[in-house]
Amino acid sequence: MSVKMRDQGPPGGNDSRLETLVRELIGRVADKWTMLVLDSLEEHGALRFTRLGEMVGGISQKMLTKTVRQMERDGLVTRTVYPVIPPKVEYKITPLGLSLSAAFCGVWEWASQHHEEVERARKKFDHASTKGRRS
Amino acid sequence: MSVKMRDQGPPGGNDSRLETLVRELIGRVADKWTMLVLDSLEEHGALRFTRLGEMVGGISQKMLTKTVRQMERDGLVTRTVYPVIPPKVEYKITPLGLSLSAAFCGVWEWASQHHEEVERARKKFDHASTKGRRS
DNA sequence: CTGCATCCCAAAGGATACTG
Protein backbone atom coordinates (compact mmCIF):
# COMPACT_ATOMS: atom_id res chain seq x y z
CA MET A 1 0.00 0.00 0.00
CA SER A 2 2.69 2.43 0.98
CA VAL A 3 4.55 4.51 -1.51
CA LYS A 4 7.88 3.98 0.16
CA MET A 5 8.76 0.86 -1.74
CA ARG A 6 8.40 2.04 -5.31
CA ASP A 7 10.19 5.32 -5.66
CA GLN A 8 10.23 6.25 -9.30
CA GLY A 9 12.14 9.51 -9.23
CA PRO A 10 15.89 10.12 -9.24
CA PRO A 11 17.61 8.36 -6.35
CA GLY A 12 18.56 10.28 -3.26
CA GLY A 13 17.78 10.56 0.39
CA ASN A 14 14.38 12.12 -0.22
CA ASP A 15 12.23 9.10 0.53
CA SER A 16 10.52 10.71 3.48
CA ARG A 17 10.09 13.93 1.57
CA LEU A 18 8.35 12.13 -1.23
CA GLU A 19 6.23 10.29 1.30
CA THR A 20 5.23 13.60 2.81
CA LEU A 21 4.37 15.07 -0.57
CA VAL A 22 2.23 12.12 -1.49
CA ARG A 23 0.48 12.27 1.86
CA GLU A 24 -0.31 15.91 1.35
CA LEU A 25 -1.69 15.15 -2.06
CA ILE A 26 -3.84 12.37 -0.64
CA GLY A 27 -5.10 14.75 2.00
CA ARG A 28 -6.01 17.22 -0.67
CA VAL A 29 -7.60 14.75 -3.01
CA ALA A 30 -9.30 12.45 -0.53
CA ASP A 31 -12.01 14.99 -0.09
CA LYS A 32 -15.70 14.34 -0.17
CA TRP A 33 -16.65 17.13 -2.55
CA THR A 34 -13.65 16.67 -4.79
CA MET A 35 -14.52 13.05 -5.38
CA LEU A 36 -18.21 13.77 -5.92
CA VAL A 37 -17.47 16.56 -8.39
CA LEU A 38 -14.95 14.40 -10.18
CA ASP A 39 -17.47 11.61 -10.52
CA SER A 40 -20.19 13.93 -11.79
CA LEU A 41 -17.92 15.36 -14.43
CA GLU A 42 -16.64 11.97 -15.41
CA GLU A 43 -20.18 10.75 -15.97
CA HIS A 44 -21.61 13.75 -17.75
CA GLY A 45 -18.70 15.16 -19.67
CA ALA A 46 -18.99 18.92 -19.40
CA LEU A 47 -21.30 20.72 -17.01
CA ARG A 48 -22.22 24.27 -16.19
CA PHE A 49 -21.84 25.59 -12.69
CA THR A 50 -25.43 25.29 -11.53
CA ARG A 51 -25.99 21.95 -13.21
CA LEU A 52 -22.81 20.59 -11.68
CA GLY A 53 -24.05 21.62 -8.28
CA GLU A 54 -27.30 19.76 -8.90
CA MET A 55 -25.47 16.64 -9.97
CA VAL A 56 -23.24 16.64 -6.93
CA GLY A 57 -26.18 17.23 -4.63
CA GLY A 58 -26.19 18.86 -1.22
CA ILE A 59 -23.28 21.17 -1.88
CA SER A 60 -23.43 24.90 -1.30
CA GLN A 61 -22.44 27.31 -4.03
CA LYS A 62 -19.58 28.47 -1.92
CA MET A 63 -18.10 25.02 -1.50
CA LEU A 64 -18.68 24.18 -5.12
CA THR A 65 -16.79 27.28 -6.16
CA LYS A 66 -13.96 26.52 -3.81
CA THR A 67 -13.74 22.86 -4.73
CA VAL A 68 -13.85 23.50 -8.44
CA ARG A 69 -11.19 26.22 -8.17
CA GLN A 70 -8.93 23.90 -6.26
CA MET A 71 -9.45 21.19 -8.82
CA GLU A 72 -8.72 23.60 -11.63
CA ARG A 73 -5.52 24.61 -9.90
CA ASP A 74 -4.51 20.99 -9.47
CA GLY A 75 -5.14 20.35 -13.14
CA LEU A 76 -8.07 18.00 -12.60
CA VAL A 77 -10.65 20.07 -14.45
CA THR A 78 -10.74 22.89 -16.98
CA ARG A 79 -12.92 25.93 -16.71
CA THR A 80 -14.14 27.49 -19.93
CA VAL A 81 -15.93 30.80 -19.99
CA TYR A 82 -18.17 31.60 -22.93
CA PRO A 83 -18.55 35.37 -23.21
CA VAL A 84 -22.22 35.26 -24.06
CA ILE A 85 -25.39 36.55 -22.48
CA PRO A 86 -26.56 34.96 -20.35
CA PRO A 87 -23.07 33.91 -19.21
CA LYS A 88 -22.02 30.32 -19.57
CA VAL A 89 -19.18 28.53 -17.83
CA GLU A 90 -18.41 24.92 -18.50
CA TYR A 91 -16.38 22.60 -16.36
CA LYS A 92 -14.75 19.61 -17.94
CA ILE A 93 -12.58 16.84 -16.60
CA THR A 94 -8.98 16.66 -17.80
CA PRO A 95 -6.97 13.53 -18.63
CA LEU A 96 -5.30 13.90 -15.25
CA GLY A 97 -8.67 14.14 -13.55
CA LEU A 98 -9.82 11.16 -15.52
CA SER A 99 -6.88 9.12 -14.29
CA LEU A 100 -7.70 10.04 -10.70
CA SER A 101 -11.30 9.15 -11.30
CA ALA A 102 -10.23 5.78 -12.61
CA ALA A 103 -7.99 5.27 -9.58
CA PHE A 104 -10.87 6.12 -7.31
CA CYS A 105 -13.15 3.72 -9.14
CA GLY A 106 -12.16 0.92 -6.78
CA VAL A 107 -13.50 2.87 -3.83
CA TRP A 108 -16.85 3.37 -5.54
CA GLU A 109 -17.06 -0.33 -6.16
CA TRP A 110 -16.11 -1.02 -2.58
CA ALA A 111 -18.85 1.29 -1.36
CA SER A 112 -21.50 -0.31 -3.53
CA GLN A 113 -20.45 -3.80 -2.49
CA HIS A 114 -19.98 -3.25 1.22
CA HIS A 115 -22.45 -0.57 2.25
CA GLU A 116 -24.77 -3.16 3.74
CA GLU A 117 -21.95 -4.63 5.76
CA VAL A 118 -21.09 -1.18 7.05
CA GLU A 119 -24.65 -0.52 8.05
CA ARG A 120 -24.82 -3.80 9.89
CA ALA A 121 -21.64 -2.94 11.74
CA ARG A 122 -23.12 0.42 12.70
CA LYS A 123 -26.30 -1.10 14.02
CA LYS A 124 -24.33 -3.59 16.04
CA PHE A 125 -22.06 -0.88 17.40
CA ASP A 126 -24.92 1.42 18.34
CA HIS A 127 -26.81 -1.45 19.92
CA ALA A 128 -23.82 -2.46 22.03
CA SER A 129 -23.21 1.11 23.12
CA THR A 130 -26.81 1.61 24.17
CA LYS A 131 -27.04 -1.08 26.77
CA GLY A 132 -23.95 -3.16 27.31
CA ARG A 133 -20.52 -2.29 28.42
CA ARG A 134 -17.77 -2.72 25.92
CA SER A 135 -14.19 -3.73 26.69
CA MET B 1 -17.41 4.72 -12.68
CA SER B 2 -20.92 5.13 -11.49
CA VAL B 3 -22.66 2.58 -9.38
CA LYS B 4 -25.88 2.90 -11.29
CA MET B 5 -25.00 0.39 -13.95
CA ARG B 6 -24.09 -2.61 -11.90
CA ASP B 7 -26.69 -3.02 -9.24
CA GLN B 8 -26.05 -6.28 -7.51
CA GLY B 9 -29.01 -6.46 -5.17
CA PRO B 10 -32.53 -7.69 -5.83
CA PRO B 11 -34.13 -5.72 -8.65
CA GLY B 12 -36.53 -2.95 -7.90
CA GLY B 13 -37.01 0.76 -8.31
CA ASN B 14 -34.49 1.64 -5.64
CA ASP B 15 -31.66 2.70 -7.92
CA SER B 16 -31.59 6.27 -6.75
CA ARG B 17 -31.89 5.22 -3.13
CA LEU B 18 -28.91 2.94 -3.48
CA GLU B 19 -27.05 5.69 -5.27
CA THR B 20 -27.76 8.02 -2.37
CA LEU B 21 -26.61 5.48 0.17
CA VAL B 22 -23.39 4.84 -1.68
CA ARG B 23 -22.77 8.56 -2.00
CA GLU B 24 -23.21 9.00 1.71
CA LEU B 25 -20.80 6.20 2.36
CA ILE B 26 -18.27 7.74 0.00
CA GLY B 27 -18.66 11.03 1.80
CA ARG B 28 -17.96 9.30 5.05
CA VAL B 29 -15.06 7.23 3.86
CA ALA B 30 -13.39 9.66 1.48
CA ASP B 31 -11.90 11.46 4.43
CA LYS B 32 -8.30 12.49 4.81
CA TRP B 33 -7.77 11.13 8.30
CA THR B 34 -9.74 7.96 7.72
CA MET B 35 -7.55 7.04 4.78
CA LEU B 36 -4.34 7.91 6.57
CA VAL B 37 -5.33 5.89 9.64
CA LEU B 38 -6.40 3.02 7.48
CA ASP B 39 -3.08 3.02 5.69
CA SER B 40 -1.07 3.17 8.90
CA LEU B 41 -2.94 0.22 10.36
CA GLU B 42 -2.68 -1.71 7.13
CA GLU B 43 1.07 -1.28 7.13
CA HIS B 44 1.79 -1.90 10.78
CA GLY B 45 -0.84 -4.40 11.84
CA ALA B 46 -1.93 -3.36 15.31
CA LEU B 47 -1.04 -0.06 16.94
CA ARG B 48 -1.66 1.66 20.23
CA PHE B 49 -3.37 5.03 20.36
CA THR B 50 -0.31 7.23 20.70
CA ARG B 51 1.76 5.25 18.26
CA LEU B 52 -1.03 5.36 15.73
CA GLY B 53 -1.13 9.11 16.05
CA GLU B 54 2.60 9.26 15.39
CA MET B 55 2.30 7.08 12.33
CA VAL B 56 -0.51 9.14 10.86
CA GLY B 57 1.36 12.36 11.56
CA GLY B 58 -0.05 15.81 12.10
CA ILE B 59 -3.32 14.66 13.60
CA SER B 60 -4.66 15.99 16.89
CA GLN B 61 -5.75 13.62 19.65
CA LYS B 62 -9.27 14.87 19.28
CA MET B 63 -9.47 14.04 15.60
CA LEU B 64 -7.67 10.75 16.08
CA THR B 65 -10.20 9.72 18.73
CA LYS B 66 -13.10 10.81 16.58
CA THR B 67 -11.79 9.20 13.42
CA VAL B 68 -10.95 5.93 15.08
CA ARG B 69 -14.34 5.80 16.81
CA GLN B 70 -16.08 6.37 13.54
CA MET B 71 -14.03 3.67 11.89
CA GLU B 72 -14.79 1.29 14.71
CA ARG B 73 -18.48 2.00 14.30
CA ASP B 74 -18.26 1.37 10.58
CA GLY B 75 -16.52 -1.94 11.18
CA LEU B 76 -13.22 -0.88 9.65
CA VAL B 77 -11.12 -1.34 12.77
CA THR B 78 -11.33 -3.12 16.09
CA ARG B 79 -10.52 -1.53 19.42
CA THR B 80 -9.13 -3.80 22.11
CA VAL B 81 -8.70 -2.59 25.66
CA TYR B 82 -6.20 -4.36 27.89
CA PRO B 83 -7.15 -3.72 31.53
CA VAL B 84 -3.62 -3.07 32.72
CA ILE B 85 -1.78 -0.17 34.24
CA PRO B 86 -0.82 1.88 32.41
CA PRO B 87 -3.80 1.33 30.10
CA LYS B 88 -3.22 -0.21 26.73
CA VAL B 89 -5.54 0.04 23.78
CA GLU B 90 -4.77 -1.56 20.47
CA TYR B 91 -6.33 -0.71 17.14
CA LYS B 92 -6.37 -3.29 14.41
CA ILE B 93 -7.71 -3.28 10.88
CA THR B 94 -10.59 -5.63 10.10
CA PRO B 95 -11.11 -7.63 6.91
CA LEU B 96 -13.64 -5.01 5.86
CA GLY B 97 -11.12 -2.26 6.51
CA LEU B 98 -8.53 -4.25 4.60
CA SER B 99 -10.82 -4.44 1.60
CA LEU B 100 -11.32 -0.69 1.67
CA SER B 101 -7.60 -0.19 1.99
CA ALA B 102 -7.09 -2.36 -1.08
CA ALA B 103 -9.73 -0.42 -2.97
CA PHE B 104 -8.03 2.83 -2.05
CA CYS B 105 -4.67 1.49 -3.14
CA GLY B 106 -5.24 2.81 -6.64
CA VAL B 107 -5.47 6.34 -5.33
CA TRP B 108 -2.16 6.00 -3.50
CA GLU B 109 -0.54 4.83 -6.69
CA TRP B 110 -2.12 7.67 -8.59
CA ALA B 111 -0.77 10.17 -6.07
CA SER B 112 2.75 8.79 -6.25
CA GLN B 113 2.69 8.74 -10.03
CA HIS B 114 1.11 12.10 -10.69
CA HIS B 115 2.15 14.38 -7.85
CA GLU B 116 4.72 16.07 -10.06
CA GLU B 117 2.13 16.70 -12.71
CA VAL B 118 -0.16 18.21 -10.11
CA GLU B 119 2.56 20.48 -8.86
CA ARG B 120 3.33 21.63 -12.37
CA ALA B 121 -0.34 22.39 -12.91
CA ARG B 122 -0.39 24.42 -9.71
CA LYS B 123 2.66 26.44 -10.64
CA LYS B 124 1.19 27.16 -14.03
CA PHE B 125 -2.14 28.15 -12.52
CA ASP B 126 -0.58 30.42 -9.91
CA HIS B 127 1.67 31.98 -12.51
CA ALA B 128 -1.24 32.68 -14.83
CA SER B 129 -3.30 34.14 -12.02
CA THR B 130 -0.52 36.44 -10.92
CA LYS B 131 -0.11 38.39 -14.10
CA GLY B 132 -2.27 37.31 -16.97
CA ARG B 133 -5.97 37.39 -17.48
CA ARG B 134 -7.77 34.11 -17.70
CA SER B 135 -10.98 33.42 -19.56
C1' DC C 1 -30.48 35.00 -15.50
C1' DT C 2 -25.70 32.92 -14.33
C1' DG C 3 -21.79 32.84 -11.64
C1' DC C 4 -19.42 34.18 -7.85
C1' DA C 5 -17.98 37.31 -3.65
C1' DT C 6 -19.37 38.83 0.92
C1' DC C 7 -21.47 38.65 5.39
C1' DC C 8 -22.85 36.19 9.24
C1' DC C 9 -23.50 32.26 11.99
C1' DA C 10 -22.91 27.20 13.01
C1' DA C 11 -19.85 23.45 13.06
C1' DA C 12 -15.41 21.29 12.60
C1' DG C 13 -10.76 21.23 14.18
C1' DG C 14 -6.33 22.23 17.14
C1' DA C 15 -3.95 23.04 21.63
C1' DT C 16 -4.04 22.50 26.37
C1' DA C 17 -5.36 20.83 30.97
C1' DC C 18 -7.12 17.28 33.56
C1' DT C 19 -8.97 12.27 34.98
C1' DG C 20 -9.17 7.01 35.29
Place this chain on the structure above:
DNA sequence: CAGTATCCTTTGGGATGCAG
Protein backbone atom coordinates in the same frame (compact mmCIF):
# COMPACT_ATOMS: atom_id res chain seq x y z
C1' DC D 1 -1.32 5.78 28.38
C1' DA D 2 -5.62 6.84 26.63
C1' DG D 3 -8.74 9.41 26.51
C1' DT D 4 -12.44 13.49 28.00
C1' DA D 5 -13.41 18.37 28.70
C1' DT D 6 -12.46 22.98 27.74
C1' DC D 7 -11.07 26.72 25.36
C1' DC D 8 -10.33 29.23 20.97
C1' DT D 9 -9.34 29.43 15.95
C1' DT D 10 -10.54 27.98 11.38
C1' DT D 11 -13.60 26.30 8.06
C1' DG D 12 -18.06 25.45 5.95
C1' DG D 13 -23.04 26.63 4.92
C1' DG D 14 -27.09 29.81 3.96
C1' DA D 15 -28.53 34.18 2.48
C1' DT D 16 -27.69 38.19 0.15
C1' DG D 17 -25.52 41.40 -3.12
C1' DC D 18 -23.62 42.44 -7.46
C1' DA D 19 -21.30 42.28 -11.90
C1' DG D 20 -21.54 40.49 -16.71
